[in-house]
Amino acid sequence: MAEIAIEPGGLGASPNGASHNYLENTGKHKGILAWILSTDHKRIGILYMISIFTFFAVGVSLGFLMRLEMLVPGPQGKIFDAQQYNALFTLHGVIMMFMFVIPGIPATLGNFFLPIQIGAKDVAFPRINLLSWYLYVTGAIIVLCSLFWRGLPDTGWTFYVPYSIRTATNVTLAVFGVFVLGFSSILTGLNFLTTIHRMRAPGMSWFRMPLFVWALYANGWIQVIATPVLAITLLLIAIERVFHVGIFNPALGGDPVLYQHLFWIYSHPAVYIMILPPMGVVSEIVATFSHRTIFGYKMVAMSSLAIAFIGYLVWGHHMFVAGETQTAQFVFSLLTFLVAIPSGIKVFNWVATMYKGSIDLQPPFLFLMAFIILFSIGGLTGLILGSLATDVHLTGTYFVVGHFHYIIFGGGVFIFFGALHYWLPKMFGRMYNKKVANWALGILFVGFNMLYFPMLLLGYEGMPRRYFTYLPKYELLQHISMVGSWVLITGLIIMFWNLIRGIFKGEKCGANPWGGTTLEWSIPSIPPTENFEHVPVVTHEPYYHPEAEPGFVAEPVPVAK
Amino acid sequence: MSEIAERPPEALSHGAAEHKHKDVLGAKMGMWIFLLTELLLFAGLFLVYAVYRYQHTAGFHRGGMETHTMFGTVNTMILLTSSLTMVLAIGAIQRGKKWLSVTFLSSTIGFGLAFLIVKGFEWSIEIRKGIYPGSPSLLKKSNGEILFFGLYYTMTGLHALHVFAGMIILTFMLVFILRNKITKDDYVKLENAGLYWHLVDIIWIFLFPLFYLIN
Numbered sequence: 001m002a003e004i005a006i007e008p009g010g011l012g013a014s015p016n017g018a019s020h021n022y023l024e025n026t027g028k029h030k031g032i033l034a035w036i037l038s039t040d041h042k043r044i045g046i047l048y049m050i051s052i053f054t055f056f057a058v059g060v061s062l063g064f065l066m067r068l069e070m071l072v073p074g075p076q077g078k079i080f081d082a083q084q085y086n087a088l089f090t091l092h093g094v095i096m097m098f099m100f101v102i103p104g105i106p107a108t109l110g111n112f113f114l115p116i117q118i119g120a121k122d123v124a125f126p127r128i129n130l131l132s133w134y135l136y137v138t139g140a141i142i143v144l145c146s147l148f149w150r151g152l153p154d155t156g157w158t159f160y161v162p163y164s165i166r167t168a169t170n171v172t173l174a175v176f177g178v179f180v181l182g183f184s185s186i187l188t189g190l191n192f193l194t195t196i197h198r199m200r201a202p203g204m205s206w207f208r209m210p211l212f213v214w215a216l217y218a219n220g221w222i223q224v225i226a227t228p229v230l231a232i233t234l235l236l237i238a239i240e241r242v243f244h245v246g247i248f249n250p251a252l253g254g255d256p257v258l259y260q261h262l263f264w265i266y267s268h269p270a271v272y273i274m275i276l277p278p279m280g281v282v283s284e285i286v287a288t289f290s291h292r293t294i295f296g297y298k299m300v301a302m303s304s305l306a307i308a309f310i311g312y313l314v315w316g317h318h319m320f321v322a323g324e325t326q327t328a329q330f331v332f333s334l335l336t337f338l339v340a341i342p343s344g345i346k347v348f349n350w351v352a353t354m355y356k357g358s359i360d361l362q363p364p365f366l367f368l369m370a371f372i373i374l375f376s377i378g379g380l381t382g383l384i385l386g387s388l389a390t391d392v393h394l395t396g397t398y399f400v401v402g403h404f405h406y407i408i409f410g411g412g413v414f415i416f417f418g419a420l421h422y423w424l425p426k427m428f429g430r431m432y433n434k435k436v437a438n439w440a441l442g443i444l445f446v447g448f449n450m451l452y453f454p455m456l457l458l459g460y461e462g463m464p465r466r467y468f469t470y471l472p473k474y475e476l477l478q479h480i481s482m483v484g485s486w487v488l489i490t491g492l493i494i495m496f497w498n499l500i501r502g503i504f505k506g507e508k509c510g511a512n513p514w515g516g517t518t519l520e521w522s523i524p525s526i527p528p529t530e531n532f533e534h535v536p537v538v539t540h541e542p543y544y545h546p547e548a549e550p551g552f553v554a555e556p557v558p559v560a561k
Numbered sequence: 562m563s564e565i566a567e568r569p570p571e572a573l574s575h576g577a578a579e580h581k582h583k584d585v586l587g588a589k590m591g592m593w594i595f596l597l598t599e600l601l602l603f604a605g606l607f608l609v610y611a612v613y614r615y616q617h618t619a620g621f622h623r624g625g626m627e628t629h630t631m632f633g634t635v636n637t638m639i640l641l642t643s644s645l646t647m648v649l650a651i652g653a654i655q656r657g658k659k660w661l662s663v664t665f666l667s668s669t670i671g672f673g674l675a676f677l678i679v680k681g682f683e684w685s686i687e688i689r690k691g692i693y694p695g696s697p698s699l700l701k702k703s704n705g706e707i708l709f710f711g712l713y714y715t716m717t718g719l720h721a722l723h724v725f726a727g728m729i730i731l732t733f734m735l736v737f738i739l740r741n742k743i744t745k746d747d748y749v750k751l752e753n754a755g756l757y758w759h760l761v762d763i764i765w766i767f768l769f770p771l772f773y774l775i776n
Contacts, residue, residue: 124587190594198587228598232605236715244695245711246704247609252711253620253704258612262605 019533021526023428039126042527045112046427047133052108053496055099055140060489062092067451067485070478075469085468086154087169091147093157094174098181099140101408102270105277106223107136107188109419110216112427114192116520116527117210119201119536124194128187135184142177146170156466158267161248161259165240172241175234182227182234185273189223192216201519203538210518210542211287211300215280218304222269222276226312230266233259257323264315272311274408276304278415279346282368285422286350288516289365290357293543296349303342310339320391329388336386343379347372362514363437367418370445374410378403381456399459405452414444420499422514429525431509432502440498444491450484518542585749592753596760599723603764606716610771613708620705625776627692628713632683633773636676637765640724643672644762647731647755657745659738666735666751669758673728680721684714713772720768723761730754 020026022042025034035043066088069080080088111129115122123129146153151169153159164171196217200209209217236247237259246252248259287294294300316324316332324332350372359365381403384390394400425431454477459465463474470478512521519536520527614621650665687710691698694711734754737743743751 124584125591128591186595186598190591190598193594194587194591197590198584224594224598225601228601229605232602235719236605236609239715243714245715246694246707247711247715252700252707253613253617254708255612255616258609262608 019528019530021429021524022529023526024529026529037130039122039130040529041111041115041122041126041129042427044129044133045108045110048103048107048111048136051133051137051140052100052103055095059092059096059100060492062088062095064485064489066092067482069468070470070482073470073472073475073478078468080468082468083154084152086156086466087152089466090153090156094143094153094178097157097270098178099136099143101274101412102181102185103136103188104274104412105281105416105419106192106216106219106273107132109281109423110192110212110277111188113423113520114213114216115195115199116523116531117213117518118196118199118204119519119532119538120195120199121531123191124198125191129191132184132187132191135180135187139177139180139182139184142180143174144177146173146177149173158263159234159237160263161237161240161254161256162250164237165249172238175237179231179234179238182231185223186227186231189220189227192220193224196220201536201538205538207298207301208538208541209301211283211294211297211304212277212280212518214301215276215283215304218308219273219276219280221305222273222308222311226266226269226273229262230270233262233266236262257319260319260322261315264318265312268315268318269308269311271407272307274412276307278371278412278419279304281415281419281422282346282350282371284516284518285364285368285418286353287543288422288514289360289362289368290354291360291515291545291547292353292357293541293545294349295352295355296345297541297543299345300349303345306342307339310335310342314339317386317391320388321395333386333388337383340379340383360514363432363434363441364418364422364514366438366441367414367421370441371411371414371418374406374414374445374448377453378406378408378411381406394459396464397459398455398463398465401465402452402455402459405455410448410452414448417441417444417495423520424499424503425506425509425513426520426525426527428503428506429508430502430504430506431513432498432506436494436498440491440495442491443487443494447484447487447489447491451481451488452484454478454481454484517544583747583749588749588753589756592756596756599760600764603716603719606712606719607767607771610712610716613705613712617703617705617708620703620707621709622776623703624706624709624713625772625774628773629683629686630773632679633769636679636683637769639672639676639679640762640765643669643676644759646672647758651748651751651755654738654743654745654748654751659741659744662751663735663738666731666738670728670731670735673724673731676724677721680717716768717772720761720764723764727754727758727761730757 022040027034027038029037035047038044065080066085069078069085069088072078075082111123149170150173153169153171153174154167155164155169155171159171159175164175196209196213236245239245240247240249244252246254248254248256250256283294283300314332314335316328317336320329320332381399385394385400385403421432421437458474458477458481461474463470509525511523511525513525514521519538522536523532646665646669650662650669653659653662653665687693692710693699694714699707699710731754734743734751737750
């Protein structure tokens with residue numbers, strides 16, 4: 001690990017190889033302390049990555065058990081009883097939402113690459129950055145404690161009242177854990193916003209920032225503006241349960257629908273917290289592997305802000321059947337359709353970027369192709385749910401579950417995996433086996449569709465979500481879905497095995513294996529502790545490909561493949 | 562913020578590697594964003610208050626009659642004065658008068674303590690009257706009053722928690738001043754702590770009429 005591959009012209013490369021990379025211990029601490037006390041954004045990113053994927057594994061296992069439960073239809077011969085099944089989907093939701101996708105890309109790859117992409121040495125508040133990781137771990141541990149103490153929560157991840165204030169299970173501890181996780185999320189957002197405003201390298205004007213940074217910027221604002229509302233809402237549930245205040249308890253005059261409003265005022269923007277950073281990654285991958293500058297850069301950047309803004313105003317579409325006035329239904333439905341405009345701007349600009357580009361079908365780009373298919377299915381089923389008439393039929397069915405997983409898993413998480421394939425070689429200086437990566441993606445793609453497409457059909461036929469039994473007529477589709485979960489997990493195992501093996505044993509890949517143009521590709525792979533030997537001066541737009549300009553005369557450019 | 566956003570690149574060229582001095586604007590910006598999140602935390606509660614006041618106008622009216630305007634007024638005066646001494650503490654350190662700053666800051670913490678004591682008396686009187694969440698005599702009242710007092714305890718309680726947190730932060734600042742970590746040339750920590758204290762004050766300015774004056 002000691003020697004650094006120095007690329008000619010690498011900005012951060014030191015001529016004599018004197019600078020240390022971030023994996024070498026240079027501080028006063030040794031061993032694990034050198035990691036858990038480090039304020040280096042790169043190390044914190046990796047701490048997050050380890051913890052987030054640990055919980056992802058737990059969430060996947062719970063999901064696997066939920067599918068396994070569908071082996072037989074009737075209430076007899078089940079692996080879990082109804083109560084256990086309720087606990088399973090609650091924990092699956094809470095873990096996947098609050099411990100995996102919401103911190104997701106920003107806390108891991110954002111932490112690692114945001115400062116590098118804007119030419120900074122670290123984030124604005126490195127110690128607060130470390131604090132937010134500790135809060136994350138604390139919150140996660142608190143949620144996990146609710147497993148072992150006074151019964152698993154069984155409310156679903158939405159903690160709807162009045163059930164959440166009545167159930168005897170340990171909801172209080174779980175919502176407090178989520179409260180702490182929210183605090184961690186707020187601090188990350190705050191840190192990123194200040195970093196982007198204050199720490200950009202000379203010449204890195206707003207419209208020279210990579211689009212991943214723009215996505216994180218929009219995302220930071222949502223985190224900061226939306227999360228406190230969730231915090232107070234969950235705090236009120238805890239207060240309600242402990243002190244019997246009556247704020248959401250209809251027996252004391254409270255209004256349960258008000259809880260749903262407050263919950264979705266956060267949790268709908270949270271969907272954009274989950275999807276905006278992946279969209280930023282898509283812009284990076286499209287530009288790099290098409291070897292062209294992104295089409296409509298400013299529009300793509302602004303559409304992130306537009307999604308953040310409109311996304312804040314559509315929460316009511318979760319409550320079409322919860323007793324809204326028709327005016328509210330109409331307005332929320334209209335606003336929901338408006339989100340399609342900035343989303344469409346992004347998709348069309350990505351496709352226009354590929355047009356006449358010199359496309360290189362590397363694994364990250366293939367993940368992107370999978371993303372486009374899965375996200376389109378997710379988006380189209382979203383339109384069906386956003387329309388008032390069809391929503392009344394489909395709400396509360398497997399259709400919603402299928403739609404949601406197409407958006408968040410097929411959209412967001414597939415790009416998270418693509419981003420790992422894109423950036424892990426930069427982080428550890430070694431390349432995974434590309435052939436295995438492509439196979440893993442193929443298996444994932446097949447497994448994913450086997451698992452979730454039957455859910456859309458089941459929901460259309462009326463199978464309600466959150467039931468531990470089902471009618472015999474749903475058996476075939478339930479079984480296809482169950483087998484799909486096995487295929488999906490096989491794909492996941494192969495993919496992670498390949499990535500981890502690549503980190504330790506892959507071939508050295510050099511500073512710029514993909515021909516990327518943003519700043520992180522200008523420094524050595526295994527970035528130096530200080531990121532840049534000299535402060536970089538930015539003189540052009542982020543996706544500047546001189547070879548794509550007319551009249552360009554090629555010079556021999558050393559690119560390690 | 563626009564002047565930060567549109568700085569020409571040259572202004573930044575002294576950046577990162579060479580300079581060691583703090584980014585004061587950045588620190589303040591972080592603090593303002595944090596204050597925004599605090600405001601939104603309370604905004605959720607204000608929203609709940611607004612909805613329930615609209616739904617249970619009469620009950621909220623009767624609830625408002627029962628709170629002690631006297632205690633509320635005294636506490637408002639205490640907090641406003643504490644904000645003044647907070648500003649004076651920052652003004653003193655700007656002019657390099659360490660001990661004057663220490664005096665003003667200590668009195669700010671003292672006012673915070675006084676606020677909590679008055680609050681404690683007020684709550685204990687209410688509780689002795691049998692008005693607290695889940696109490697039998699409160700449950701006999703109308704839904705509006707139950708909600709009013711539920712929110713009264715939740716909102717003033719959460720606010721009191723913020724006053725307490727503010728006092729802890731200010732105590733740290735006091736130690737920093739005594740150890741010369743906060744000086745004439747580097748007082749952004751104290752300024753940020755002051756901003757937090759003012760936020761706590763401002764939230765009270767809204768709580769005061771909602772629970773004590775409208776009746």
